[in-house]
Amino acid sequence: MAHLTPLLAYRWSPLAFHPSAELSAADAASLLEAARWAPSLGNRQPWRFTLGHRDDETWKRILVNLPEREQRWAHRAAALLLAAHVDTDAAPADGVVYDLGQAVAHLTVQATALGLHVRQVLTVDRAGLAADLHLPADVRPYAVVAVGQLGDPLSLPADLVAEETGLRRRRPLADLLLG
Numbered sequence: 001m002a003h004l005t006p007l008l009a010y011r012w013s014p015l016a017f018h019p020s021a022e023l024s025a026a027d028a029a030s031l032l033e034a035a036r037w038a039p040s041l042g043n044r045q046p047w048r049f050t051l052g053h054r055d056d057e058t059w060k061r062i063l064v065n066l067p068e069r070e071q072r073w074a075h076r077a078a079a080l081l082l083a084a085h086v087d088t089d090a091a092p093a094d095g096v097v098y099d100l101g102q103a104v105a106h107l108t109v110q111a112t113a114l115g116l117h118v119r120q121v122l123t124v125d126r127a128g129l130a131a132d133l134h135l136p137a138d139v140r141p142y143a144v145v146a147v148g149q150l151g152d153p154l155s156l157p158a159d160l161v162a163e164e165t166g167l168r169r170r171r172p173l174a175d176l177l178l179g
Contacts (some may be wrong), residue, residue, distance in 0.1 A: 002173075011112045013119040015073040015164045016156050017148035023053060023078040027114050031081075031147065034110030035103040046096040047103040048139050050082040061132040062144055065125040070144075072157050074121070077146035081107075082129055083120075084141045100142055111147060119146045 028051060035047060052059030054077065062080040063071060074080065083104050085096040104120065111118050121144045129141040153164040 007109050007112045011108060012117065012168055014117050014150055014153075015119065015160050016151040016153040017073070017076040017078065017117070017146065018151040019076040019155070021078050021149040021151075023116075023147055027116065028053075028079065030114060031107045031110050031116075035107040038099070038103040038106040040099040040102065041095045044096070044099065045103075046086045046088070047100045048084045048086060050084070050133050050135075052080045052082075054078055058133070062129065065128040065132060066121055066144060067123055070121050070123070073160060074119075074144075074146050076148070076151055076155075077119075078148035079146075081145040081147060082133065082141055083143045083145055084129075084135065084139050087138050087140045097142065104143065104145060107145070115149070116147055117150055120144070121146070 032049060032051070035049065036045070038047075040046065050058060050062070052062050059080050062082055063074060066074055083100055085100045087096070108118050108120075122142070124141065124144050126141045129135070129144075130139070133141075135141065153161055156164055
């Protein structure tokens with residue numbers, strides 16, 4: 001394998017989060033700052049975030065808009081972050097979603113640098129999130145990012161333990177190249 005920075009090599013998306021670890025204000029600010037500095041088309045920075053810390057009202061509103069399967073592990077995350085984008089006529093929809101992905105990727109790498117982990121969830125109730133969080137009409141919820149410290153994989157429901165403890169796999173690089 002080619003040389004890869006440890007920040008990328010050791011990043012992974014756990015299901016098991018430590019149920020009492022907190023996300024400090026400094027770490028939360030650092031994650032959001034990393035997202036703020038992500039590249040964006042024409043420097044539009046169309047991303048918007050809503051951050052809920054475990055058991056606060058925002059966290060609860062985000063959690064209930066996740067599918068039941070995801071709630072079974074996400075309730076242990078120190079924070080739940082709604083990642084959304086601003087929908088405007090000036091920017092193509094695929095561009096703002098691409099930019100939002102860049103921002104979340106930067107946040108993810110920063111989390112790894114801080115010794116934290118994230119897991120992203122795309123299957124969310126977007127209409128429910130918009131209503132429950134009282135989002136402006138032009139802000140479109142897209143994903144939820146769970147943030148926290150690693151927990152005990154054996155604390156997960158039995159059907160999730162195998163997924164959590166299995167080997168990480170990636171396609172060979174040759175499979176990703178076209179032509």
